[in-house]
Amino acid sequence: MNLNENEFQFSDKNFQYLKQKVFQLTGINLSDSKTALVYSRISRLLRQNHFNDFDEYCNYLEQHEPKAEREFINAITTNFTSFMREEHHFEYLQEVLLPEIIERNRLKKRIRIWSAGCSTGEEPYSISFVVNDVLKDIQDWDVKILATDIDSDALLTAENGLYKDKDVEQISASYLKRKARYFDLYDSQTKTYSINNQFRKIIYFKYFNLMCKEGWPMQGPFDIIFCRNVMIYFDRFSQNQIINTFCNLLAVKGYLILGHSESVPSSIQNKLKYVDRTIYQRVQ
Numbered sequence: 001m002n003l004n005e006n007e008f009q010f011s012d013k014n015f016q017y018l019k020q021k022v023f024q025l026t027g028i029n030l031s032d033s034k035t036a037l038v039y040s041r042i043s044r045l046l047r048q049n050h051f052n053d054f055d056e057y058c059n060y061l062e063q064h065e066p067k068a069e070r071e072f073i074n075a076i077t078t079n080f081t082s083f084m085r086e087e088h089h090f091e092y093l094q095e096v097l098l099p100e101i102i103e104r105n106r107l108k109k110r111i112r113i114w115s116a117g118c119s120t121g122e123e124p125y126s127i128s129f130v131v132n133d134v135l136k137d138i139q140d141w142d143v144k145i146l147a148t149d150i151d152s153d154a155l156l157t158a159e160n161g162l163y164k165d166k167d168v169e170q171i172s173a174s175y176l177k178r179k180a181r182y183f184d185l186y187d188s189q190t191k192t193y194s195i196n197n198q199f200r201k202i203i204y205f206k207y208f209n210l211m212c213k214e215g216w217p218m219q220g221p222f223d224i225i226f227c228r229n230v231m232i233y234f235d236r237f238s239q240n241q242i243i244n245t246f247c248n249l250l251a252v253k254g255y256l257i258l259g260h261s262e263s264v265p266s267s268i269q270n271k272l273k274y275v276d277r278t279i280y281q282r283v284q
């Protein structure tokens with residue numbers, strides 16, 4: 001496909017180069033139908049860095065400058081997320097998973113949760129809302145939520161914890177009634193809310209690439225790992241490798257929660273038992 005009618009020359013060769021580059025850097029496996037998406041997301045970087053065409057941009061990227069690679073990753077990733085997205089998981093967390101984990105961990109009073117691919121923060125903050133609602137004596141517990149992503153811009157937004165009213169108000173009525181508990185009004189003119197400190201302070205945001213080959217720095221064991229709507233973009237081989245590693249990092253009887261359109265491959269189902277809609281439990 002040649003998008004010559006567009007602002008920048010963009011050849012098939014350019015697309016194939018960017019496609020293999022994004023795969024190499026992030027594990028994201030773009031299909032050949034994503035030409036227009038790549039053009040629209042990357043042309044912004046050409047404008048910003050004053051390149052004349054995609055040939056120039058690809059040469060620049062080939063120099064492996066960390067800044068260039070970071071900008072490329074941030075531009076190409078899909079960050080769509082929302083508070084209480086796939087709400088069923090948060091109801092199940094509240095009604096089944098947390099009561100069970102609290103009972104199991106009541107002597108050590110420690111809970112570890114990982115939001116892998118946390119994007120702009122709505123997922124780990126939603127987890128924190130539920131954990132704080134369920135664990136009434138949270139001040140006596142050692143609770144940590146690790147929140148990681150490969151997109152440094154998304155992580156910055158997550159750490160800032162500022163959201164527009166339209167993002168806050170799309171949550172369902174049962175959670176919206178606790179809006180004043182979860183959020184503080186930050187700026188009435190721009191209708192911006194900030195996450196209340198009680199819900200921020202148990203979250204640790206970190207840059208982490210799930211395709212990292214050098215061994216993962218986190219020790220575990222995690223009681224729950226959320227990795228939702230992230231591996232959908234990876235090939236089967238990478239999905240299997242990552243899910244196996246998640247499994248090793250989970251406590252026995254710990255839970256892995258995937259996105260509603262994702263699943264654990266059958267080859268790993270002897271280790272991870274299906275318990276509810278895209279929720280799996282480590283069995284051994």
Ligand SMILES: C[S@@+](CC[C@H](N)C(=O)[O-])C[C@H]1O[C@@H](n2cnc3c(N)ncnc32)[C@H](O)[C@@H]1O
Nearest residue numbers: 026077080081117119150151209210228229230
């Ligand atoms: C669609 S968002 C999902 C956000 C959230 N988990 C949810 O379900 O709403 C996918 C996120 O995965 C991140 N991601 C993609 N490839 C990644 C990788 N190799 N390592 C870590 N995060 C990655 C993207 O940057 C993006 O923020």
